[in-house]
Amino acid sequence: MDANRAFHRHIHQAAGNRDAILILERHWLFIRALWRRYGPRPERFQGVIADHRQMLAAFAARDTEGAAAITAAHTAKAKQRLLEAMHAHFASEGHPDD
Numbered sequence: 001m002d003a004n005r006a007f008h009r010h011i012h013q014a015a016g017n018r019d020a021i022l023i024l025e026r027h028w029l030f031i032r033a034l035w036r037r038y039g040p041r042p043e044r045f046q047g048v049i050a051d052h053r054q055m056l057a058a059f060a061a062r063d064t065e066g067a068a069a070i071t072a073a074h075t076a077k078a079k080q081r082l083l084e085a086m087h088a089h090f091a092s093e094g095h096p097d098d
Contacts, residue, residue, distance in 0.1 A: 001032050001040075007052055011059075031082075038085040047077065 005028055012020040051074040058067035 001035065004048065005032075011055070014059075034082060034086070038082065038089050040081075041085070044081055048074075051077070 005024065008024055009021060012018075012024060051070065054070045055067055055074070058064075058070055
């Protein structure tokens with residue numbers, strides 16, 4: 001998880017995107033806590049690594065549109081996987097409000 005954070009921080013720094021750095025830093029502890037509670041599943045890491053490699057390839061090719069599309073898809077997949085993990089947890093153990 002820390003390597004993932006560092007990867008994204010370096011990307012934001014290289015892009016000079018201070019807003020993204022602030023968002024990452026503000027929300028990282030919360031996101032990390034959710035992943036620790038509801039995942040991550042080992043199979044997720046291969047997809048994350050593949051996404052990161054695709055991002056780096058797009059950056060190296062100076063393909064800004066491709067990099068943006070890959071990054072958006074990467075973020076959407078991470079969100080979807082986290083929501084699925086939370087749903088599976090609550091389906092098996094019951095909702096905390098039950």
